[in-house]
Amino acid sequence: MPDNDPLHRAATAPGVSRYGRIAAQLQRKIVAGEWLPGAAIPAENTLAAEFGMALGTIRQAIAVLVQEGLLERVQGKGTFVRNGLTGASMMRFFRFRADAGAPGSLATGTEPGLAIPRSEILSCRAARLDQGMAALFGLGAGARGLAISRRRWLDDKPRLLESIWLPLPRCEPLQRLPKAEWGDLLYPLLGSQCGITIHRAEDEVTFRTLDTDEAGLLELPDGHPCALVTRRAYDLQGHCAEYRLTRGDAYAFRYQADIR
Amino acid sequence: MPDNDPLHRAATAPGVSRYGRIAAQLQRKIVAGEWLPGAAIPAENTLAAEFGMALGTIRQAIAVLVQEGLLERVQGKGTFVRNGLTGASMMRFFRFRADAGAPGSLATGTEPGLAIPRSEILSCRAARLDQGMAALFGLGAGARGLAISRRRWLDDKPRLLESIWLPLPRCEPLQRLPKAEWGDLLYPLLGSQCGITIHRAEDEVTFRTLDTDEAGLLELPDGHPCALVTRRAYDLQGHCAEYRLTRGDAYAFRYQADIR
Numbered sequence: 001m002p003d004n005d006p007l008h009r010a011a012t013a014p015g016v017s018r019y020g021r022i023a024a025q026l027q028r029k030i031v032a033g034e035w036l037p038g039a040a041i042p043a044e045n046t047l048a049a050e051f052g053m054a055l056g057t058i059r060q061a062i063a064v065l066v067q068e069g070l071l072e073r074v075q076g077k078g079t080f081v082r083n084g085l086t087g088a089s090m091m092r093f094f095r096f097r098a099d100a101g102a103p104g105s106l107a108t109g110t111e112p113g114l115a116i117p118r119s120e121i122l123s124c125r126a127a128r129l130d131q132g133m134a135a136l137f138g139l140g141a142g143a144r145g146l147a148i149s150r151r152r153w154l155d156d157k158p159r160l161l162e163s164i165w166l167p168l169p170r171c172e173p174l175q176r177l178p179k180a181e182w183g184d185l186l187y188p189l190l191g192s193q194c195g196i197t198i199h200r201a202e203d204e205v206t207f208r209t210l211d212t213d214e215a216g217l218l219e220l221p222d223g224h225p226c227a228l229v230t231r232r233a234y235d236l237q238g239h240c241a242e243y244r245l246t247r248g249d250a251y252a253f254r255y256q257a258d259i260r
Numbered sequence: 261m262p263d264n265d266p267l268h269r270a271a272t273a274p275g276v277s278r279y280g281r282i283a284a285q286l287q288r289k290i291v292a293g294e295w296l297p298g299a300a301i302p303a304e305n306t307l308a309a310e311f312g313m314a315l316g317t318i319r320q321a322i323a324v325l326v327q328e329g330l331l332e333r334v335q336g337k338g339t340f341v342r343n344g345l346t347g348a349s350m351m352r353f354f355r356f357r358a359d360a361g362a363p364g365s366l367a368t369g370t371e372p373g374l375a376i377p378r379s380e381i382l383s384c385r386a387a388r389l390d391q392g393m394a395a396l397f398g399l400g401a402g403a404r405g406l407a408i409s410r411r412r413w414l415d416d417k418p419r420l421l422e423s424i425w426l427p428l429p430r431c432e433p434l435q436r437l438p439k440a441e442w443g444d445l446l447y448p449l450l451g452s453q454c455g456i457t458i459h460r461a462e463d464e465v466t467f468r469t470l471d472t473d474e475a476g477l478l479e480l481p482d483g484h485p486c487a488l489v490t491r492r493a494y495d496l497q498g499h500c501a502e503y504r505l506t507r508g509d510a511y512a513f514r515y516q517a518d519i520r
Contacts, residue, residue, distance in 0.1 A: 069520030082520075089519055201519045207467065207485065207510040225467065225485045225510065250467040250485065250510065257517070259349055259461045260329030260342075 019060035022051055026061055030070055030081055031236045037083045037197065041071065069200055070236065084197040085187055085233070090152075090246055091115065093205065093229055095254040096159050117152035117159055119184045122217075124148045126168060126175060136232065136240045137167035144168045146175055151217055158218050159252070165243040170194055186242070187233075196241050201233040207250055214247055225250035279320035282311055286321055290330055290341055291496045297343045297457065301331065329460055330496065344457040345447055345493070350412075350506055351375065353465065353489055355514040356419050377412035377419055379444045382477075384408045386428060386435060396492065396500050397427035404428045406435055411477055418478050419512070425503045430454055446502070447493075456501050461493040467510055474507055485510035 026047075029035045041062075042050075048058045062079060065071040072082050127147045134143040145165050152160040164186070166174065173193040183189060190196040206228050215222045226247045233242035286307075289295045301322075302310075308318045322339060325331040332342050387407045394403040405425050412420040424446065426434065433453040443449060450456040466488050475482045486507045493502040 085519060199520065203517045203519065205513070205515045205517070207487070207513050227467070253465070253467050255465045255515070257463045257465070257515075259345060259463065260459065
C-alpha cells in the first residue's frame with residue numbers, strides 16, 4: 001500500500017534529518033508496546049545517552065511525535081504516550097438532547113454533550129472487500145473484511161446508523177465475539193481483542209437523504225435529510241484499520257470549528 | 261463585555277505568571293501596529309534585554325502567542341507576526357465544482373478548491389442591533405451596527421447567501437463605500453477601511469431548509485436543505501468584530517476534520 005505516514009517516510013527516505021530518524025525509532029517503541037499508552041517516557045537526557053545524540057536532537061524528535069499526536073507533554077509532569085481514541089467522538093457532530101439551542105442562535109457557547117450512545121450490533125459478517133476498500137486497508141484484490149451494521153441509541157431513541165468495515169484477518173477475533181460482549185465503544189474492543197490502537201481518524205461530513213431502510217431504522221421519514229460522516233481511522237503505524245459511514249438526522253447536526 | 265480572551269485575563273488576573281504578562285505586552289505591540297503583520301519580530305535575546313527577563317521567559321511568552329495564532333515560527337527563519345485571515349475560507353465548507361467526488365466515495369483525498377467567489381453586495385444599511393448582538397460586540401443596549409446582505413457567485417452560479425453584521429461606529433467607513441469598491445473579500449476591507457485585523461473566527465455549522473427569499477436568491481427550490489455556517493470573527497484584541505450567517509446548498513457541503 002502507499003504509505004502516507006510521515007514518520008515512515010522520515011525513517012526510510014534518503015537524506016532524512018537526524019531527528020526524523022530518532023522520531024521513527026521512538027515511534028517503534030510505542031508501536032512495539034515497549035512504551036505503553038498513558039505512561040511517561042524516559043527523561044530526555046536518558047534518551048540522549050541511549051541514542052548517543054545531542055539533547056536538542058532528542059527534543060526535536062519528541063516534538064515531531066507530539067505533533068503527530070503519539071506523545072503529549074503535560075506541563076510540569078513530563079512527556080507521556082497518548083492513549084488511543086475512545087471512539088466516542090462521533091457525538092461531537094451532533095446535538096440530540098432536548099436542551100440544544102436553536103441553530104444559528106447567539107445564546108449557545110457550550111459544547112454538545114459527549115454522552116456515549118448505547119450500541120446495538122445489527123449484523124456482523126465476513127465479506128469480500130471491494131478494491132478501493134482493500135487498498136485502503138493495504139490489502140490485495142480479493143481480500144476479506146468484517147462488515148458491521150450498528151445502531152446507536154441515546155435517550156431511548158435511535159440516533160445514529162453505522163456501517164463499519166474492518167480488515168481481516170487482523171480483526172478476526174471480533175467475528176466470533178457474541179453481540180452481548182461488544183459494549184458501546186469499538187476502539188477499546190479493537191485494543192483488547194485485536195491489539196489495534198486507533199490513534200487518529202479523518203472524518204468527512206456530507207449531506208444526503210435517508211433511504212427507506214435507513215429511515216426505518218432511525219425512525220425518521222423516508223427521504224429525511226441526513227448528515228453522513230465518512231471516517232477513516234488509523235493505527236499507531238499509520239495503517240488504516242477502520243472505514244465507517246455514520247448517518248444521523250441532519251437537523252441534529254452541529255459542528256464547531258475554529259480558524260486562525 | 262465579558263472578555264474571554266486568555267491574554268487579556270493573563271495580563272490582568274492577580275497572581276498571573278511572568279511569561280503571561282510578557283505575552284500580553286508583546287500582544288500590545290502587535291495590536292498597536294508596532295510589530296506589523298508579516299514582519300519578523302526582534303530576536304529573543306533582544307527582547308530579553310528589553311524586558312529585563314530571562315531568555316526562557318521570553319520563549320514561553322512567544323510560545324503563548326504562537327498558540328494563540330498571533331505569531332508563527334518559520335523553521336530556520338525566525339518568528340513572524342501572522343497576517344490576518346483573508347476571509348476566503350468559507351469555501352472550505354463547500355465543494356461546488358463539477359469535479360467533486362460523490363459523497364462518501366473512497367476515491368477523493370484532494371482539498372476542495374479554495375477559489376474566491378465573486379461577491380455581490382445586495383444591501384448595506386445601519387440598524388439597531390438586538391441585545392445579544394450588541395453584547396457580542398461589547399456594545400450597550402440600543403447600539404447600532406451595519407447589516408449587510410451579500411451574495412457570492414462561483415462559475416456564474418449563485419452559491420452562498422450571507423447576512424453580515426458589523427459594529428458601529430467601528431465600521432462606519434464601510435457605510436459610505438460604493439458597492440463597486442467592496443471587492444470580493446471583506447477582511448482586507450476591514451483592515452484598509454476600518455483598521456481591523458481579523459485574526460480568528462469561530463464557525464458553527466448546522467442544517468435547515470431555505471425560506472422562499474433565500475431559495476430565490478440561490479436559484480434553488482423553496483424548502484431546499486441548506487448548510488448554515490454561523491461565524492463569529494475576532495480582532496487582535498479578542499473583540500468580536502463580525503457576526504455572519506452563510507447559507508449554501510446542503511448537498512454541496514463537504515467538510516473534513518482530523519481527530520487525534
